[in-house]
Amino acid sequence: MKEFFVPTLLSGLYTLDPGEIREIQLTLPSEYTVEGKTYSIRDTMRPGxxxxGKPWGLRTEKFRRRMYTRSNCSASEPGVLTTIINDTHREKADTSPWWLSHHVEALYARSGTVDVRLTLNDKRSELVVYESASHVYENNLRLEPDAEWANKQFLGLAFSTGITPFLAHLRYMKLWQFGRTATCCGATYVLIVSVRNPKQLMAHEELLELETLFPENFKYHPVLTREWPDDWLYTTGRIMHSRNPQNPEESVNISPLLRIVPDCQHYHVRMCGNRNARDQLLKGLEEHGTQPLSFRAEVW
Ligand SMILES: Cc1cc2nc3c(=O)[nH]c(=O)nc-3n(C[C@H](O)[C@H](O)[C@H](O)COP(=O)(O)OP(=O)(O)OC[C@H]3O[C@@H](n4cnc5c(N)ncnc54)[C@H](O)[C@@H]3O)c2cc1C
Incomplete structure (x- = not known):
């Protein structure tokens, strides 16, 4: 399979928290010409x-290759890739501050493009979007095959922009009524999202509405760790604590998480965030003697 980077239109830009978090939307062309042959482009990306993409690196002053989890799904919005990006503020941060910069506002204003990798499927004579994971493994969040997810109970733990794979799962499940049929009550999904302040809540209204639409299938619990309004109904502060998060030997207190979901052992736990958060979560669950039905995590 050959790879191609194809210009996609920066068709949407929405800043949630200036200098911190932005949602972007890239629209693929319907076809692309390679070596004189025109191929149609088909969007078959699986949720999760x-x-x-090839964003610009502010530090290295080069285009870099970077992965972005899609937050919408190909079944409802084919050819439109939405994601949410945060500035990591790491010492070596390169492309993430560019995404949050005025350069990207200018690119959007002039209907500019960002290259996205497609793969040539010779058998079908078409181009498809390259996906980070072609199979379900413990270290990715590609959604299980349709025959498998509809009878499962999921607990999604999203740290900041780690909400993106869960948004794709939920938007997809909504299309299929969470797998509800005359004989099956469908999947159950509890989503806990941890962000610093109310501005960083992503798709908040949509998730509240989804909970109202599917009260038996979906529960949403947004957590604010640094700033919250006086009348905040949900958890405040971190859902797990360690006195020294850098020390892997330090014990981890997961009581705030267990107050939200006391029966973690009955869930297929899915997590997206940074490596430290994943390691702390696993340690906390182990120390508490809680073993989920399964555990899959994607860390960036
Ligand atoms: C599957 C996947 C999905 C992702 N989805 C999202 C998403 O939806 N939203 C989002 O915001 N981000 C996402 N990311 C992270 C994203 O791809 C970028 O890594 C992130 O935005 C930071 O980019 P950056 O260029 O600023 O810095 P980095 O990618 O962290 O890299 C900065 C520079 O430092 C170098 N570098 C990094 N670590 C080291 C090291 N230990 N030693 C030496 N050099 C190092 C890199 O090579 C690079 O040149 C995802 C990553 C993956 C793998």
């Missing part, structure tokens, strides 16, 4: 996977 990431696409590969």
């Amino acid at each position: 996977t990431a696409f590969l």
